Amino acid sequence: xxxxxxxxxxEVFLAFSTYAxxxxxxxxxxxxxxxxxxxxxxxxxxxxxxTLAKTTEDRKKLVRSDPDVERVRRCHQNxxxxxxxxxxxxxxxxxxxxxxxxxxxxxxxxVGSRFIHTVTYVMALPQPSRALSFGVGLCATVSMAxxxxxxxxxx
Amino acid sequence: xxxxxxxxxxEVFLAFSTYAxxxxxxxxxxxxxxxxxxxxxxxxxxxxxxTLAKTTEDRKKLVRSDPDVERVRRCHQNxxxxxxxxxxxxxxxxxxxxxxxxxxxxxxxxVGSRFIHTVTYVMALPQPSRALSFGVGLCATVSMAxxxxxxxxxx
Amino acid sequence: xxxxxxxxxxEVFLAFSTYAxxxxxxxxxxxxxxxxxxxxxxxxxxxxxxTLAKTTEDRKKLVRSDPDVERVRRCHQNxxxxxxxxxxxxxxxxxxxxxxxxxxxxxxxxVGSRFIHTVTYVMALPQPSRALSFGVGLCATVSMAxxxxxxxxxx
Numbered sequence: 001x002x003x004x005x006x007x008x009x010x011e012v013f014l015a016f017s018t019y020a021x022x023x024x025x026x027x028x029x030x031x032x033x034x035x036x037x038x039x040x041x042x043x044x045x046x047x048x049x050x051t052l053a054k055t056t057e058d059r060k061k062l063v064r065s066d067p068d069v070e071r072v073r074r075c076h077q078n079x080x081x082x083x084x085x086x087x088x089x090x091x092x093x094x095x096x097x098x099x100x101x102x103x104x105x106x107x108x109x110x111v112g113s114r115f116i117h118t119v120t121y122v123m124a125l126p127q128p129s130r131a132l133s134f135g136v137g138l139c140a141t142v143s144m145a146x147x148x149x150x151x152x153x154x155x
Numbered sequence: 156x157x158x159x160x161x162x163x164x165x166e167v168f169l170a171f172s173t174y175a176x177x178x179x180x181x182x183x184x185x186x187x188x189x190x191x192x193x194x195x196x197x198x199x200x201x202x203x204x205x206t207l208a209k210t211t212e213d214r215k216k217l218v219r220s221d222p223d224v225e226r227v228r229r230c231h232q233n234x235x236x237x238x239x240x241x242x243x244x245x246x247x248x249x250x251x252x253x254x255x256x257x258x259x260x261x262x263x264x265x266v267g268s269r270f271i272h273t274v275t276y277v278m279a280l281p282q283p284s285r286a287l288s289f290g291v292g293l294c295a296t297v298s299m300a301x302x303x304x305x306x307x308x309x310x
Numbered sequence: 311x312x313x314x315x316x317x318x319x320x321e322v323f324l325a326f327s328t329y330a331x332x333x334x335x336x337x338x339x340x341x342x343x344x345x346x347x348x349x350x351x352x353x354x355x356x357x358x359x360x361t362l363a364k365t366t367e368d369r370k371k372l373v374r375s376d377p378d379v380e381r382v383r384r385c386h387q388n389x390x391x392x393x394x395x396x397x398x399x400x401x402x403x404x405x406x407x408x409x410x411x412x413x414x415x416x417x418x419x420x421v422g423s424r425f426i427h428t429v430t431y432v433m434a435l436p437q438p439s440r441a442l443s444f445g446v447g448l449c450a451t452v453s454m455a456x457x458x459x460x461x462x463x464x465x
Contacts, residue, residue, distance in 0.1 A: 170464045176455050180395075180455055183452075201434065203437055239394060
């Protein structure tokens with residue numbers, strides 16, 4: 001019994017809690033960045049958002065697509081597709097009682113790779129910088145999933 | 156030890172469990188709403204979904220885009236981008252042992268703001284109604300993240 | 311106290327852990343599949359990804375849309391919209407102390423339905439195969455949500 005409670009109150013779980021919160025806040029920043037680009041470039045997805053334009057004709061013109069806004073949105077979508085798996089598998093991994101050093105390595109590599117991924121994506125840096133940061137994050141999650149499945153497989 | 160177990164079996168955790176389930180069910184309703192609009196307006200994303208049309212020519216015409224369907228899909232996407240962070244951070248926040256009253260305030264404000272957000276989005280109500288409901292939900296999540304990071308930071 | 315700890319260390323929780331990890335790994339496979347289609351069909355979303363083309367003119371032509379890539383992306387999006395609710399509600403459901411047999415039924419039906427959904431979507435099998443697999447997964451999640459709300463409602 002003490003063992004299980006230890007797992008939930010452990011330094012591993014505190015570390016997971018910290019890194020998961022940081023990387024989720026980073027993902028939420030993408031929403032703010034999308035809004036910022038939409039407002040500064042006057043590019044909207046909904047007619048009711050174009051309140052600053054005067055005539056109906058002008059308002060309709062602001063409902064359009066823009067390469068920079070689309071880029072930020074793709075980056076946000078990639079975050080959703082990768083950070084959600086990290087959070088779910090990281091939580092289960094934390095409960096399997098891994099070494100603190102090995103858990104910290106996984107969390108730091110993943111969170112670091114996602115920050116680099118965002119910078120490479122938004123600034124359109126030359127490949128393979130973005131592909132590498134995506135791949136490193138994926139490997140960290142798969143490595144944690146491997147531990148979850150090998151320590152607590154129950155089909 | 157008793158303290159940790161208390162946290163998981165606490166009224167705060169039960170409240171989180173209830174509000175998280177309600178807001179996730181609301182998000183799942185968006186899938187049903189998309190299907191409803193697609194069927195009633197005969198607007199499909201895949202050729203194999205157009206089974207009611209007779210000729211191949213007619214079927215191809217039904218694979219198209221529609222402003223109302225796209226609006227519901229954007230609302231669904233915004234739910235994903237905001238409800239997932241709430242669920243992750245809300246779970247970790249519940250484990251930090253907050254006051255019941257302050258936890259309930261966060262959960263109710265967030266869930267309420269998302270219901271209002273959906274109504275304002277789907278009915279295209281004038282701004283800033285949608286922006287405000289989005290912002291209020293974001294603040295509730297950020298406020299919980301602040302507590303998680305201040306009570307259990309472990310880098 | 312022993313009861314709560316039992317819930318977290320129980321076979322139900324191990325089963326949830328296993329099935330959640332499997333279905334999340336399946337979802338992550340969609341990222342790989344998208345990359346595979348983009349590379350083999352030379353269809354890219356970003357100008358910096360078209361490194362194999364020589365001239366700027368050739369590179370711009372590779373930033374385009376393709377029906378097969380879009381199909382895989384829609385399948386991935388549907389996974390996000392359905393697997394995230396399963397994971398959240400499944401975790402809360404596991405903590406309500408359900409029978410092992412009934413929990414396994416829910417997890418197996420959901421995970422099975424999502425594998426079938428992916429096959430029907432990617433291979434464009436005739437409807438209602440995809441609609442049925444989507445519906446079966448939805449019902450499994452709603453059934454677990456019903457138990458969460460009836461056993462631990464706290465508003």
